[in-house]
Amino acid sequence: MLVPLGVLLVAVAAVAHAGWNVCAKRVPDGGAGFVWLYKIVGSLLVLPIGLVFLFQEGAVDLPGVLLAVSVGALFQLAYYVLLQLGYAKSDLSVIYPLSSGMAPLFSVTAAVVLLGERPGPLGLVGVLVVVIGVVIISAYRSTGDSTRTAKIYGVVFGALIGLANAAATLWDKQAVSNLDLSPFLFYWGISVFEVLLLAPVALRDRPRLRRLWTGHRREVLLVGVLAPTAYVIVLFALRIAPVSVIAPAKELSVVMALVGAWLFLKEKELARRFVGALVVTGGVLVLTYA
Template sequence: MNAHTLALVLAGAVCHALWNIVAKRAAGGTLFVWLFGCVSVAAAAPVALVAWQLHPQAFDRWMWLAVLASALVHVIYLLVLQKGYRAGDFAVVYPMARGTGPLLAVLGAVVLLGELPSALGWLGVALVLAGVFMTAGGATGAAGGDAQRRRRGVLWGALTGVCIAGYTVIDGWAVKSLGMAPVLFYATGLAFRTVLLAPWAMHQRGALRGQWRQHRAAIVLVGVLSPLAYCLVLFAVQSAPLSYVAPVREMSMLIGTLVGARLLKESLKPSQVLGAALMLLGVAGLALA
């Protein structure tokens, strides 16, 4: 991987960590998700239009089904993630979500598709599990209300990981099996997510305006940084193998844990840092397996 590609991947990891930190600080709900989704659609649309002009692609019914399924799971993922950020600490929820997602995706491939990981893949699974237990151990080792908050963070982080695994499997099916162009698939999914939540948002226009006034800067930042993080990785994959890009991208896990805890003034136990590092190594092993 050359220096230019490495810079793209690291920039994508930073963008991913930053938008999650901003979303945690905003502590918004469904309306926040819908509003930053609208910004994301506006930001991604020009890129998707250029991609379609360069490589036009007609969607068949299976492609539309994949887009709709991915959009639905992404909506659930974003709502669960926001609930997790309101219920637990960022330094617990974020690494739990980022670590358990790839782990569950691999286990789902084993159970549903009959795929068998290599020895390195199984080592990655073991390291992610160890990291999860380290993070959960930090939660149970706390006292009083802090312990309860950390346990909620572990639970919601794990549920977020389930959603990540779900859309990872769907997205992989769409891009690899159906041959959908990644940028077009992503942008269309963004539009579908916004449409799915639109009726609910329109029934709360007063609250919607209040949410915009209160969190305008956060909405714009998350709405721009989220698709930007994805596009940076796509550009990197064009010049380097995915097996190299994926583990470097997971640096967002450590960046988010360390920087997020500091910016949000959360207590950070050594076990949480070690747990995030183990999950990072495990995800790298899964990517290289």
């Protein structure tokens, strides 16, 4: 029962994850400043819960917690900043599926090599189906608005974002499972570190920060709420199911993201990518019962 429950949690997180990516794409020139603003919102959102869990934890291994959250913050910042830079160069319907497909490939490989996890044959088939589905989506040559340069940027950033996402997923698994840290406490610590690390970069251009807040306040608030919601749900899922199941199951968000790209961003040539998204969903179902 634990593995299907983990996948159900990830399905809920997928809706929130796709939603905040659509919002982030609507701020293509946001960069580190936009990331910093919505990270402040997220930190304030989880602050009361983080304090409660810190109190409940009682005595903690402070050096271990600081190491876990600082390394986690670096991985997460690499993911968020690369994502924002990628969205400034290419379509969501190119970057999101490609990065989502590379992440489970990197994650499952590392989980087998580094963590000693051994997914069964059916589980590996599920991973393969997920990856094939994402390849169908991202390999489609658009005849719409995307230029060749934008496609190249999409492939490059998609691979880099996928690698950063895989590294962050593996580190999260170590923190919430092997170190037995509360997901809320872990996320809160990461959020605080992210705000501190990005502050010197973001505050260099305060007029730009004011323009971002004035022009994109709604996106800042939505991403600030939806991103931690999706992240914490996945952390809970990682406590009850292996990385080799959770990482590919996160690809359900591909379906949601493509719907968002069609409805809200008006991106074109999405029909074949929806076929790929259905293949992704089939792979997730195989993983659920593997």
